């Protein structure tokens with residue numbers, strides 16, 4: 001028995017190629033079978049002189065292990081044995097395409113609006129969906145007996161507590177939290193999910209999404225508010241867009257306004273989307289009430305600000321002319337797939 005015998009088998013093993021399990025079995029017999037090459041070396045080993053036994057013994061055992069591993073590896077990788085080949089299955093075929101999901105239309109709209117306000121220098125703030133009465137109502141100048149606190153509108157999580165927990169009905173609560181912990185000047189938008197106890201219909205849902213904005217600094221005026229909303233509307237709905245402001249009421253802003261944008265579908269001629277008026281309502285806004293600033297520790301003599309808020313589903317409905325709010329919540333793939341390429345209309 002010679003060292004070269006071991007090396008020869010190792011190099012043969014290195015070149016060994018098998019295409020079928022049958023060939024792997026043949027290789028196994030060739031090396032490890034009763035009359036195999038490795039088996040033969042074990043027979044010769046008996047003749048080896050005593051002082052060489054130790055060295056050869058170890059090499060021989062290593063060789064056997066290497067051959068066994070190689071055979072095992074071939075057995076696993078060859079895989080496609082004759083029965084697979086005979087069955088006509090082509091294992092080299094590419095797999096079936098599994099469709100990737102697409103972004104939800106509400107997410108697309110939220111991202112678009114956040115991007116616009118980021119360009120204007122606004123940060124993004126988020127807050128809890130389960131809030132307390134103080135951050136949703138109290139700090140926002142809602143009188144104790146204001147109807148919006150009524151069980152009709154608000155889902156309370158706990159009752160009987162002086163500051164009960166509830167599902168936030170607007171993301172203005174995030175603005176309060178921002179005012180509490182951030183130094184003026186403040187410029188934030190707060191996107192998030194909100195909850196109101198409303199019957200589900202084509203135009204209302206008990207869960208929807210808002211984006212609200214807040215800007216506080218020295219000398220902020222209603223003109224700044226109007227300009228910010230106009231710039232936003234033009235970025236969002238096109239450069240020709242006009243806005244109009246109608247007086248409104250919110251407990252936390254004074255004066256308050258509702259904003260309409262010119263209908264980008266009929267361009268003012270009147271269509272069924274704008275119900276013949278040429279205008280579409282998109283958001284509520286106003287100058288932050290001094291009481292709200294003071295409640296969060298901001299000096300209302302020195303600072304003023306504006307706030308605005310809009311519903312994302314509503315903007316998405318206008319953008320893609322979806323006529324039923326419920327589509328956004330049903331996760332019907334036929335609807336969601338419409339937005340794979342986020343078509344603009």
Ligand code: PHE
Nearest residue numbers: 170172284285286307308309
């Ligand atoms: N929070 C109001 C709502 O949910 C929207 C709003 C925000 C109005 C800020 C004015 C100022 O309807």
